[in-house]
Amino acid sequence: MQITTEQRSQIEASIRDKYRKVASSAAGLFRYPTGQAGLDGQGYAPQWLKHLPPAVRECFCGVGNPFSMGLPAKGQAVLDVGCGCGVDTLVAAGLVGETGRAVGVEMSTDMLATARLNAQAAGAENVEFAEGSAERLPFEGASFDLLISSGVYNLVIDKQAALTEAFRVLKPGGSIQIADQMLTGPAPMSPGDAVASWFT
Numbered sequence: 448m449q450i451t452t453e454q455r456s457q458i459e460a461s462i463r464d465k466y467r468k469v470a471s472s473a474a475g476l477f478r479y480p481t482g483q484a485g486l487d488g489q490g491y492a493p494q495w496l497k498h499l500p501p502a503v504r505e506c507f508c509g510v511g512n513p514f515s516m517g518l519p520a521k522g523q524a525v526l527d528v529g530c531g532c533g534v535d536t537l538v539a540a541g542l543v544g545e546t547g548r549a550v551g552v553e554m555s556t557d558m559l560a561t562a563r564l565n566a567q568a569a570g571a572e573n574v575e576f577a578e579g580s581a582e583r584l585p586f587e588g589a590s591f592d593l594l595i596s597s598g599v600y601n602l603v604i605d606k607q608a609a610l611t612e613a614f615r616v617l618k619p620g621g622s623i624q625i626a627d628q629m630l631t632g633p634a635p636m637s638p639g640d641a642v643a644s645w646f647t
């Protein structure tokens with residue numbers, strides 16, 4: 448779908464605006480359970496979460512569980528695209544252990560600030576967060592063994608560019624485990640309708 452520069456700015460502004468609010472609290476801002484209720488409903492194992500204080504878990508607003516498709520191995524490098532406040536990044540950091548690393552990338556500076564505070568609260572040292580877009584990942588090629596993401600690619604404007612980037616930053620033989628939402632009804636009739644309904 449072709450959208451104008453103005454429409455792109457409109458979508459990006461609406462994403463930043465929504466996640467500025469979510470960075471303080473996700474409660475009541477989504478149509479699905481968030482926080483601990485979301486983690487329980489999506490089958491996150493208690494042992495993956497034991498290093499995360501309750502306030503960190505409450506930020507979670509993922510739509511599905513990328514770890515349900517397989518767990519990263521000790522020592523691996525994991526990238527969490529659209530990491531939000533970093534819950535999945537911190538779960539990955541715990542799973543890969545001290546010899547591995549987990550990196551979260553996020554376009555909202557507000558979510559990124561919360562993610563960095565959450566990493567401190569969790570005492571995680573093998574975690575980094577970077578500002579950037581899924582459409583243009585700020586990493587060298589072949590940097591990661593596993594790319595995870597939850598609830599992000601449905602918001603990305605240029606999905607083809609984002610998937611090209613995902614494959615670029617993966618090492619040969621690396622894996623992608625994405626949880627996301629899909630439109631099952633009729634698609635919007637025009638780019639204008641699509642922009643207006645980006646969050647519905």
Ligand SMILES: C[S@@+](CC[C@H](N)C(=O)[O-])C[C@H]1O[C@@H](n2cnc3c(N)ncnc32)[C@H](O)[C@@H]1O
Pocket residue numbers: 462466506507508509510528529530531532533534535552553554555558579580581582596597598599602603604
């Ligand atoms: C539904 S939240 C999920 C956050 C996190 N993955 C989680 O599970 O809690 C979607 C996140 O994607 C981010 N996002 C949206 N478009 C993005 C893009 N093009 N590049 C990077 N992050 C993006 C938003 O800022 C938001 O933090």
